[in-house]
Amino acid sequence: MPGPRILIVDDEPIVIKSAERVLKAEGYDVEGAAGGREAILKLEKGGYDLVFTDLKMPEVDGLTLIKWIRKSSQVIGIVIITGYPSQDTIKDALELGIIDYIPKPFTPSVLLDVTARAVEWTKGKKPADEKEGGEFPPAMAAELDRVIQLYKHTPGSLIPVLQRAQEIVGYLPPVVQRRIAKGLNIPVAEVHGVVSFYSIFTMKPRGDHNIRVCLGTACYVKGIEGIVSKIHEALNINIGDTTENRKFSLEGVRCLGACGLAPVMVIDQETFGAMTPKKALEIIGQYDKSGVEAAAAGNPAADLAEKEA
Ligand code: FES
Incomplete structure (x- = not known):
């Protein structure tokens, strides 16, 4: 039985190409449309199960496309991909019953994760x-x-x-x-x-372990930036990201109320003070050493981080 057919709608060709590359490698049947108008022309012919659409597009935007899909008799799951999430448009989209929402830029693992859930949706064909x-x-x-x-x-x-x-x-x-x-x-x-x-x-x-780094003034002055950059080198993630292997997420937060311990890092519920880049990496490794190694694999900056640590 053929898998679900997915239409990626975006006015940026690079987004369509990247999504196609990731999804096709996993065996998904994927096509692209360069905007809402082209998407409607394709959807009129039928046969699609899922639409992943940008919101901000010239002429026919994402919300208009979603409304058109909802008015048509087709049962299609919708996921939003957007780099400019305004609260109002996301709220409107939520009310129109989207399955999920991915902010751009997205990582392959987030795309695959959301796609897997959306595919589950298609099996029931009901919200x-x-x-x-x-x-x-x-x-x-x-x-x-x-x-x-x-x-x-x-x-x-x-x-x-x-x-x-x-x-x-x-x-x-x-x-x-x-x-x-x-x-x-x-x-x-x-x-x-x-x-x-x-x-x-x-x-x-989020990953299995959530790393929060304090970006408040005291922690900033005491060098939290160096710790963030070391974590980035070692795990190949920026603030707001989750590692490909879903082991760690990195979050930046404002003052954690422990300025006397600056710079401060919190992993899950545990607080660590007076951090240095080296100590931070050691502590993260104690949570999941193999997870750190796997996240670092293929990241050239990680070797450097290892040597410097
Ligand atoms: S500024 Fe980091 S704990 Fe207060």
Whole structure:
């Protein structure tokens, strides 16, 4: 049986080419369209299961394309890829039932991860949050629903529900936001507004271990930049990224309230003070040495980091 057919819509040819290269290597049936108009012409012929679309495009933009798809009789899963996520357009897209959202630039692992989930969606051909258990493992969906039920009648419960949801799922993709909105009986735009306002929430999948580096003034003065650059060299990620092997994520945060220990790094729930680039790498290695080595593999800068450390 042929796999799902995916249409990538973007006015930047490089985005289409990169996505095609990554997805075709994994056996996906992928085609590109250079904008909303070309996409509609292709979609009119039918046969597509998923559309990954940019939002900001000349003539026919992403939202117009999504509305056209929703009005057509075709059941197509939609994922947004955009470098300019304005809160309003993302909110509109969420309300139109997108499966997921990827900010540009994206890494191959994020693209493959989102594609795998979107493909799961195509198997049910129903919005994930309308299905029993959705696209989550049943135990995860049940736990999420239990938390929603627990807080359902408590005013101001959105933030604690989102915190618990992030602990359960690992991040807050659109499908989780819609499930929470439905469960708490509030607009999905309100949920999205809170998720995007607070830096503690993320819509991107995170690695097994979350490294937070403090970018506050005291830590900056004491050299946090050197630590960030060493982590970048060793793990091949920038702030906001997750390693290809999904072992580590790197996040930059404002003052962690431990300025006396500057420069400060936090891994998961543990705080480490008076960091140096060398110490930071040693500590990260204690969490998952083979994960560090695998993340570094193929990154020429990593050898240099190793020698200098
Ligand atoms: S500035 Fe880093 S802990 Fe305060």
